[in-house]
Amino acid sequence: MMPPAEGQNTREITCIICPLGCTLRVLLKGEGVIKVEGNRCQRGIIYAQGEVKPRRTLITVVKVYGGELPVVSVKTSKPIPKDLIPEAMKVISRVSVKAPVKAGDVIVENLLGLGTDVIATRDVKAV
Amino acid sequence: MREMQRDLTIIGGGPAGLAAAIKAWKLGIESITLIDESERLGGVLPQCIHTGFGLHYFGEDLTGPEFAARLIGRLKETDVEVLGGAYAAEINVKPDSFKEVYGYRYGEAFKIKSKAIIYAAGCRERTRFEAGILGERPSGVYTAGEAQTLMDIYGILPGKEIVIVGSGDVGLIMARRFALEGAKVKGVIEIMPYPGGLIRNIVQCLEDFGIPLYLSHAVAEVKGSRRVESVKVMKVDGNLKPIGPGFEIKCDAVILAVGLRPRIELLARAGALIDDATGGPIVNDWLETSIPGVFAAGNVLVVNDLVDYAAEQGERAAESAFKLISEGDLTRSGAKPLIRGRNVRLIVPQLVSCLQDVVFYGRVSAPEENVAIRFEEIGKIFRLPAVRPPEMFRVKVPASDLLRLRCEKLTVNVMRLEA
Ligand SMILES: Cc1cc2nc3c(=O)[nH]c(=O)nc-3n(C[C@H](O)[C@H](O)[C@H](O)COP(=O)(O)OP(=O)(O)OC[C@H]3O[C@@H](n4cnc5c(N)ncnc54)[C@H](O)[C@@H]3O)c2cc1C
Numbered sequence: 001m002m003p004p005a006e007g008q009n010t011r012e013i014t015c016i017i018c019p020l021g022c023t024l025r026v027l028l029k030g031e032g033v034i035k036v037e038g039n040r041c042q043r044g045i046i047y048a049q050g051e052v053k054p055r056r057t058l059i060t061v062v063k064v065y066g067g068e069l070p071v072v073s074v075k076t077s078k079p080i081p082k083d084l085i086p087e088a089m090k091v092i093s094r095v096s097v098k099a100p101v102k103a104g105d106v107i108v109e110n111l112l113g114l115g116t117d118v119i120a121t122r123d124v125k126a127v
Numbered sequence: 128m129r130e131m132q133r134d135l136t137i138i139g140g141g142p143a144g145l146a147a148a149i150k151a152w153k154l155g156i157e158s159i160t161l162i163d164e165s166e167r168l169g170g171v172l173p174q175c176i177h178t179g180f181g182l183h184y185f186g187e188d189l190t191g192p193e194f195a196a197r198l199i200g201r202l203k204e205t206d207v208e209v210l211g212g213a214y215a216a217e218i219n220v221k222p223d224s225f226k227e228v229y230g231y232r233y234g235e236a237f238k239i240k241s242k243a244i245i246y247a248a249g250c251r252e253r254t255r256f257e258a259g260i261l262g263e264r265p266s267g268v269y270t271a272g273e274a275q276t277l278m279d280i281y282g283i284l285p286g287k288e289i290v291i292v293g294s295g296d297v298g299l300i301m302a303r304r305f306a307l308e309g310a311k312v313k314g315v316i317e318i319m320p321y322p323g324g325l326i327r328n329i330v331q332c333l334e335d336f337g338i339p340l341y342l343s344h345a346v347a348e349v350k351g352s353r354r355v356e357s358v359k360v361m362k363v364d365g366n367l368k369p370i371g372p373g374f375e376i377k378c379d380a381v382i383l384a385v386g387l388r389p390r391i392e393l394l395a396r397a398g399a400l401i402d403d404a405t406g407g408p409i410v411n412d413w414l415e416t417s418i419p420g421v422f423a424a425g426n427v428l429v430v431n432d433l434v435d436y437a438a439e440q441g442e443r444a445a446e447s448a449f450k451l452i453s454e455g456d457l458t459r460s461g462a463k464p465l466i467r468g469r470n471v472r473l474i475v476p477q478l479v480s481c482l483q484d485v486v487f488y489g490r491v492s493a494p495e496e497n498v499a500i501r502f503e504e505i506g507k508i509f510r511l512p513a514v515r516p517p518e519m520f521r522v523k524v525p526a527s528d529l530l531r532l533r534c535e536k537l538t539v540n541v542m543r544l545e546a
């Protein structure tokens with residue numbers, strides 16, 4: 001690949017779409033993908049475009065009071081930007097809820113103003 | 128002793144057992160009892176709070192507890208009897224008679240006589256000693272499953288500076304959980320020259336958090352008098368023999384993710400033949416063990432990487448049990464053995480009747496690209512862009528192809544294709 005011109009940069013990422021796991025060299029300008037190399041099929045290009053600003057579903061647990069279990073498992077309702085995960089964890093670690101909790105209950109509304117909620121993934125009965 | 132008589136007894140309420148129970152009920156088996164030693168159904172799913180479950184089975188990416196809740200919800204719509212806290216201790220089968228399950232529930236012994244048994248007891252984690260990790264025995268050494276239960280069910284962080292042994296999906300997922308909860312994951316140690324887990328998990332569990340992966344390295348020793356203080360890590364050569372002086376990594380917890388073993392003790396004691404390659408029972412294309420009328424499904428049959436396969440096997444076992452119960456017999460005669468050929472580490476079922484479509488689940492020994500899975504004697508080929516030991520392959524061979532088999536065996540090879 002040509003050395004990046006001014007305002008451009010390259011990044012190496014591993015494609016996770018199929019077991020071949022191609023190493024993709026991505027040439028970027030800002031947030032735009034200029035070129036992808038190392039992909040052995042077209043799906044790699046689409047994957048590279050998505051990974052410029054990667055998003056992940058965040059999974060953790062939240063404290064519960066008065067429940068059969070001391071914590072409830074939660075997830076974000078949509079994937080959130082990867083960079084914001086540490087900040088999101090700080091917010092979530094300060095939250096606690098009172099039993100009973102039902103799977104699907106909103107535990108944190110509009111996390112970091114992202115339009116994504118944190119929702120419970122299991123029931124915790126009150127005791 | 129409490130005695131019961133049923134058409135079908137299912138041992139294990141994980142995804143395989145649950146899927147079997149639901150399917151068996153739908154097919155019309157009337158009296159079904161499902162027993163599990165735990166009070167909570169779902170097997171290992173309730174502690175697996177990450178996503179990655181059910182893409183095939185439900186067409187959705189669910190967390191473990193959500194996947195379990197869906198199945199449990201469906202089970203509640205049936206009249207299947209569920210006995211929680213019921214431990215099966217023995218299976219006793221006399222030819223041409225009822226199959227008996229003996230066990231205990233709340234200190235009371237029970238016996239269930241049934242026409243068929245589906246055994247779906249899952250697997251257990253290998254211990255540090257099975258993995259050859261020597262040294263002292265301080266506190267702070269946990270299996271991945273123990274750590275997962277502590278963190279994700281009871282909200283307790285087992286340590287702050289973590290070393291993970293084994294880079295299978297279980298180890299990788301635990302590395303991410305620790306990193307997210309603010310622990311420092313000092314490294315994931317893998318004895319093989321390639322990672323043991325899915326590429327997705329290498330990227331999203333290690334690379335995302337900058338966690339180092341030591342390939343071709345082994346933990347030789349655990350050090351610490353009361354609490355773990357460090358581990359000794361050695362590089363290994365091509366024969367997995369340690370080389371060089373090694374180095375130490377300071378840590379206060381060691382998490383073992385060194386593989387899973389089918390829980391076959393009951394089956395083996397009842398006389399079922401065991402396959403050294405899978406560690407599970409040898410089954411025919413009905414998923415029936417060498418004990419007629421006793422079927423196996425899920426991780427006790429073969430350690431599955433996808434819950435979807437475990438559930439699929441449960442349904443398959445239920446179909447077979449239904450046929451046996453309603454028709455009084457299964458066509459087993461003329462079953463031919465599968466022969467593991469080039470780069471095939473394991474394959475189930477191990478016997479085929481050649482009278483029905485068969486779904487084969489297999490694993491390779493070494494990673495390879497641009498290959499074909501070839502069922503030699505019938506000339507059936509499945510092309511795959513790549514195979515890796517951590518990813519099971521699943522192929523369905525139709526009866527029309529199997530009918531062509533004229534030999535007494537069916538050989539499976541993974542062949543390299545020309546570029
Ligand atoms: C850490 C981890 C992460 C995973 N991640 C994923 C993933 O991301 N995606 C995915 O698709 N799959 C994943 N899997 C795999 C998936 O969870 C398994 O394939 C599946 O749970 C196997 O189901 P099973 O019903 O065979 O066994 P289990 O879930 O183990 O259930 C077996 C049940 O049998 C009961 N039992 C055993 N012996 C007896 C007895 N003698 N008497 C009574 N009851 C008994 C046990 O109590 C248990 O409830 C993961 C597994 C683990 C361990």
Ligand code: SF4
Pocket residue numbers: 015016017018019020021022038039040041042043044045047
């Ligand atoms: S680029 Fe294509 S071939 Fe390569 S890993 Fe991605 S999906 Fe597979």
